[in-house]
Amino acid sequence: xxxxxxxxxxxxxxxxxxxxxxxxxxxxRNEQLSEDERKQVEEHVAQATSLxxxxxxxxxxxxxxxxxxxxxxxxxTSTPSVAPRARTIGDQFIASEAYQALKARGLGGSWxxxxxxxxxxxxxxxxxxxxxxxxxxSADEELLGAPQVVPGIVPIFTDVAPYKLVVADLxxxxxxxxxxxxxxxxSIVDDDAYIVAEKASKPxxxxxxxxxxTAVEKLATHLAISDEMMEDAPQVASYINSxxxxxxxxxxxxxxxxxxxxNVSQTSSGGSNDFDDIYFGMTDVRVNxxxxxxxxxxxxxxxxxxxxxxxxxxxxxxxxxxxxxxIQNPWGLRKIITSALPLNTxxxxxxxxxxxVWRRGGVTVEASNSHSDFFLKNLTALRxxxxxxxxxxxxxxxxxxxx
Numbered sequence: 001x002x003x004x005x006x007x008x009x010x011x012x013x014x015x016x017x018x019x020x021x022x023x024x025x026x027x028x029r030n031e032q033l034s035e036d037e038r039k040q041v042e043e044h045v046a047q048a049t050s051l052x053x054x055x056x057x058x059x060x061x062x063x064x065x066x067x068x069x070x071x072x073x074x075x076x077t078s079t080p081s082v083a084p085r086a087r088t089i090g091d092q093f094i095a096s097e098a099y100q101a102l103k104a105r106g107l108g109g110s111w112x113x114x115x116x117x118x119x120x121x122x123x124x125x126x127x128x129x130x131x132x133x134x135x136x137x138s139a140d141e142e143l144l145g146a147p148q149v150v151p152g153i154v155p156i157f158t159d160v161a162p163y164k165l166v167v168a169d170l171x172x173x174x175x176x177x178x179x180x181x182x183x184x185x186x187s188i189v190d191d192d193a194y195i196v197a198e199k200a201s202k203p204x205x206x207x208x209x210x211x212x213x214t215a216v217e218k219l220a221t222h223l224a225i226s227d228e229m230m231e232d233a234p235q236v237a238s239y240i241n242s243x244x245x246x247x248x249x250x251x252x253x254x255x256x257x258x259x260x261x262x263n264v265s266q267t268s269s270g271g272s273n274d275f276d277d278i279y280f281g282m283t284d285v286r287v288n289x290x291x292x293x294x295x296x297x298x299x300x301x302x303x304x305x306x307x308x309x310x311x312x313x314x315x316x317x318x319x320x321x322x323x324x325x326x327i328q329n330p331w332g333l334r335k336i337i338t339s340a341l342p343l344n345t346x347x348x349x350x351x352x353x354x355x356x357v358w359r360r361g362g363v364t365v366e367a368s369n370s371h372s373d374f375f376l377k378n379l380t381a382l383r384x385x386x387x388x389x390x391x392x393x394x395x396x397x398x399x400x401x402x403x
Contacts, residue, residue, distance in 0.1 A: 354397030
């Protein structure tokens with residue numbers, strides 16, 4: 001398989017060749033370049049220059065690694081070469097053997113790339129799902145559909161995400177190895193510890209569990225692109241990273257909130273305004289769920305009402321106002337704005353400790369012109385799929401609020 005640098009060099013040659021063909025065509029006509037032709041040549045030259053800079057960066061990285069290997073006594077025979085890892089799902093797709101084979105054969109006739117599994121989730125760069133994971137489930141168990149059993153208490157996921165959080169990031173994160181997950185849902189919590197006298201009977205604390213099974217389900221979506229875009233690797237990578245990932249994220253948010261709604265029935269009220277209602281929700285999570293709330297989910301319209309609310313006496317904004325950054329964390333809660341929630345509804349919860357998102361493999365992307373009448377229209381369908389599940393360990397760790 002070609003390295004990222006080899007692929008970029010092929011793209012550089014393609015842009016240079018295209019620019020030369022345009023200028024040669026003008027020379028054959030014994031004419032100056034038209035304004036449109038000049039713009040095309042300038043665009044090809046700019047693309048080639050940009051790609052050359054990326055090749056230089058990769059070369060610098062390889063040179064630095066070689067110098068480090070030399071200093072540590074490593075040799076080429078003892079250290080196998082490893083191709084640079086793609087940073088995004090789009091980069092991985094255009095670097096895949098399936099896409100490169102399609103580029104080599106061309107887009108004539110009916111074709112498909114076949115499914116290309118991409119490591120990592122669609123919008124995360126700090127944690128690659130599936131890397132260095134040892135599958136402890138045998139092939140026979142997997143073929144028979146044996147469920148994955150979550151052993152005991154699931155550790156809290158503590159990585160700090162250096163990007164804008166989305167709904168899925170609030171939950172604990174797990175790797176699914178089978179098509180179903182068996183876990184223990186905590187239904188009753190009795191924490192009855194207190195000071196006792198010497199030789200006195202000790203109080204008992206217990207958690208009542210319900211053994212529960214949930215299925216790992218598939219989410220999928222597809223978008224249409226032109227054949228010309230499909231042939232342009234940087235465009236395909238950008239489109240997958242932006243538009244296709246956006247639609248996958250929206251589908252994922254709707255799925256997770258539906259699953260949460262299936263498990264949570266607790267509602268909170270009692271405040272004289274929305275801010276007080278949020279705090280009463282935090283109190284219910286602490287008292288009934290026994291966990292510390294860590295986030296608030298809210299609809300964009302409801303969030304706008306909170307951000308623009310003012311003091312009734314002096315008319316000052318509670319948040320930052322139109323010329324200052326808004327205060328994003330009411331009562332110290334991380335706030336996630338999502339249109340997947342119904343209007344006038346918010347959720348307060350201990351997301352990280354109360355539930356876990358399980359993913360089986362990475363996002364799978366496949367391109368084909370076999371969908372509907374796409375072959376006749378010179379269109380390509382990009383399809384993205386992912387498999388995930390949500391396990392809610394303690395339903396009382398979440399509460400709904402009417403805002």
